[in-house]
Amino acid sequence: MRTLTPSLLTREAFAPFGNVIEVHPDNTQLAINYGRTTRHHAVAEVATSGPDDRAILSIFRSEPVSLPFQLQVMERHPRGSQAFMPLSGAPYLVVVAPAGDFDAAGLRAFLASGSQGVNYHAGTWHHYSLAMERTSDFLVADRDGPGNNCDEINLEPHVMLALGEH
């Protein structure tokens, strides 16, 4: 079985798939609140696609996975973006593939720190949240509205996600 190993999450490597939500020197930074706050402005957008859509906030509470972990399914949201911001300080794993017809050759895995969020662009294929270490909460910003917004495919053959080759 093919093994996928994660790279450290960076905005450059993740750019084809979406945004990294983090404090970063390259962000647009605004001094507000009489100098007491720095606003890292618009690091991501909650994209919607129809007049009856709305942007919502949810909390996902996820049980951690054990590695190596067998990847069996991938999903995408054609009508909107989906952002995950970790609230529990634990690292987590992100698995993506480019938008368009699913191609397993394009699978990429990233190790995100507990202070890095991700925002999947509409249509980006991704695995569901892969918490590590402990039960982890994520603030999720995504699109709600009419019509199907989740396509899922079975990954055949399965792919093993592991921190190192084995």
Add this chain to the structure above:
Amino acid sequence: MRTLTPSLLTREAFAPFGNVIEVHPDNTQLAINYGRTTRHHAVAEVATSGPDDRAILSIFRSEPVSLPFQLQVMERHPRGSQAFMPLSGAPYLVVVAPAGDFDAAGLRAFLASGSQGVNYHAGTWHHYSLAMERTSDFLVADRDGPGNNCDEINLEPHVMLALGEH
């Protein structure tokens, strides 16, 4: 000078001003990701008001205040909601007043835990982020778009915010 003391943040007490963003048994809960995740669904909405508006995510990095703290200004965003989710685990203070013509008699202060976010409804008067204890990051979900979206008033006379009467 008048002193305002905070109450513990609860969804019931905060309902006139907005939403509390937290894991809570009364949330709509959905089992997703093959049972690995509980989705606390749509605990808040990022409200916008115009066709050219968008919902964005930013990170606010705020220096903590020392108590007692003199409240001098209040603000409101007429064209959209504004949500704050703490990322640093520290408690923080929230000061609000009802939407409409500002009335200092309606001022309320809340002590939020490090796992509680708030979403101010459009028009709710609020003080800017009042981090406590240490430099604190917040994920902020609000509205971006054309036109003025921030009214600010000076609080005259000033009001003292303190954890206890003194």
